[in-house]
Amino acid sequence: MDKTTRLTVLTGITIGISALLLVAFGNPTNMGFCIACFLRDISGSLYLHRASSLQYARPEIFGLVLGSFIISSFKKEFKATSGSSGVIRFFLGFLMMSGALVFLGCPLRMVLRLGGGDGKAIFALVGFTLGIAFGCYFLNQGFTLGRSYTQKKENGTIFPIICILLAFLCFFGLIGIAEEEAHAPFFLSLLLAVGCGMIAQRSRFCMVGGIRDYILFRDNHLFLGSFSLFVVVLIGNIILGNFHFSISLSNSIWFILSMALVGLSGALLGGCPLRQLILAGEGNGDSAITVLGMIVGAAISHNFGMASSPTTVTASGKIEVIVGLIFCTLLAIIVIYKQKKELKV
Amino acid sequence: MIEVDARGLSCPIPVVKTKKALSSKPDEATVTVDNIAALENVTRYAQAMKYEVQSRADGEDFILHLTKK
Numbered sequence: 001m002d003k004t005t006r007l008t009v010l011t012g013i014t015i016g017i018s019a020l021l022l023v024a025f026g027n028p029t030n031m032g033f034c035i036a037c038f039l040r041d042i043s044g045s046l047y048l049h050r051a052s053s054l055q056y057a058r059p060e061i062f063g064l065v066l067g068s069f070i071i072s073s074f075k076k077e078f079k080a081t082s083g084s085s086g087v088i089r090f091f092l093g094f095l096m097m098s099g100a101l102v103f104l105g106c107p108l109r110m111v112l113r114l115g116g117g118d119g120k121a122i123f124a125l126v127g128f129t130l131g132i133a134f135g136c137y138f139l140n141q142g143f144t145l146g147r148s149y150t151q152k153k154e155n156g157t158i159f160p161i162i163c164i165l166l167a168f169l170c171f172f173g174l175i176g177i178a179e180e181e182a183h184a185p186f187f188l189s190l191l192l193a194v195g196c197g198m199i200a201q202r203s204r205f206c207m208v209g210g211i212r213d214y215i216l217f218r219d220n221h222l223f224l225g226s227f228s229l230f231v232v233v234l235i236g237n238i239i240l241g242n243f244h245f246s247i248s249l250s251n252s253i254w255f256i257l258s259m260a261l262v263g264l265s266g267a268l269l270g271g272c273p274l275r276q277l278i279l280a281g282e283g284n285g286d287s288a289i290t291v292l293g294m295i296v297g298a299a300i301s302h303n304f305g306m307a308s309s310p311t312t313v314t315a316s317g318k319i320e321v322i323v324g325l326i327f328c329t330l331l332a333i334i335v336i337y338k339q340k341k342e343l344k345v
Numbered sequence: 346m347i348e349v350d351a352r353g354l355s356c357p358i359p360v361v362k363t364k365k366a367l368s369s370k371p372d373e374a375t376v377t378v379d380n381i382a383a384l385e386n387v388t389r390y391a392q393a394m395k396y397e398v399q400s401r402a403d404g405e406d407f408i409l410h411l412t413k414k
Contacts, residue, residue, distance in 0.1 A: 077380075077381050079380065079405075081380075083353075084353070084354075084355065139358070139361055140361065146353075147352060147353030148353045148354075148355070149353060150379075150405065204356075204382050204385075204386075209356070213357065216357060216360070216364070217357075217364065217390055217393070219389065219390065219393070221389075270355045270356055270357065270358070271355075271356075284355075286355070
């Protein structure tokens with residue numbers, strides 16, 4: 001195993017252990033980390049949606065961004081960039097969140113749910129893989145959101161600074177209703193996330209990238225990171241008595257399609273929700289815009305009843321997934337068509 | 346010599362462009378990127394395709410010179 005793969009595997013293990021600890025100290029079951037759920041909770045803490053049980057400014061998100069910010073600055077990799085189809089990225093982030101809230105979990109939580117014995121995550125994984133494979137087809141055809149450009153440093157530092165500010169507001173109880181939602185202690189969440197953010201920045205850990213790079217280049221180093229995360233969570237849950245296997249066919253097609261939307265939008269964006277946070281911490285303004293799209297997506301998903309409950313997938317959620325898949329497909333076809341046309345000229 | 350300009354492009358596009366450039370099995374190719382993740386990814390891919398990689402910094406960019414082993 002080469003050094004890069006070892007680091008990716010170590011990242012999977014670190015995130016897995018951190019997720020188990022966060023659940024042991026108060027985070028909801030199989031939700032040690034869930035980028036989609038936590039961004040949704042932040043959206044609620046800012047009253048962008050009014051689901052009162054989902055309003056807590058999760059320090060894990062701020063910690064991941066800060067970890068990436070600190071280590072990338074230290075390693076001289078921090079670089080303010082943007083200009084690569086910001087508006088399109090906003091809507092792809094929006095759709096990535098919408099899909100995740102129909103399944104109720106980002107790709108990271110999908111693996112955590114799988115490691116806890118939740119059979120619904122098997123359908124989600126099938127859909128996620130299909131979505132990425134579809135995205136890889138478009139990438140091979142020449143899909144790209146275009147190049148970014150170096151910007152003034154403030155463009156890159158503003159997102160981490162806002163995260164620090166929100167973390168302070170959360171700590172002093174000025175945003176969100178922490179006591180109403182299960183959560184681990186503030187500093188434990190923040191510090192574990194800073195550690196995970198640092199190692200994820202170094203290894204370029206990405207749930208979409210793991211499957212995408214294997215399909216495109218037969219490169220499995222990122223996939224081994226995701227796999228090690230699954231193994232650690234599975235073993236941890238068995239030891240802690242939290243492994244409860246269950247499977248049901250109910251709504252399985254919607255879990256497949258919703259995570260296909262996450263996989264497809266993630267492949268077009270170039271990374272999973274976690275990777276977008278890490279990139280935003282490195283100064284990538286396009287990823288910061290994607291994260292903002294995800295926060296707005298979470299709010300609209302809840303305000304218009306498109307997000308699922310633990311027992312029900314809503315009709316509007318189903319429509320949203322179909323529309324999202326069509327949007328991503330059309331977007332990819334149009335971009336590829338225009339690029340091929342430009343090459344001919 | 347084939348030249349690939351992948352500056353400003355986020356992963357996996359620099360590697361996809363390199364893959365296309367190397368599909369005709371050229372003896373040499375040059376790839377220009379502007380971030381370390383792309384530098385690492387293109388290097389790993391080129392090495393897996395049996396190319397020797399020599400890279401150097403050029404201002405904010407990195408220039409990779411790929412030579413068939």
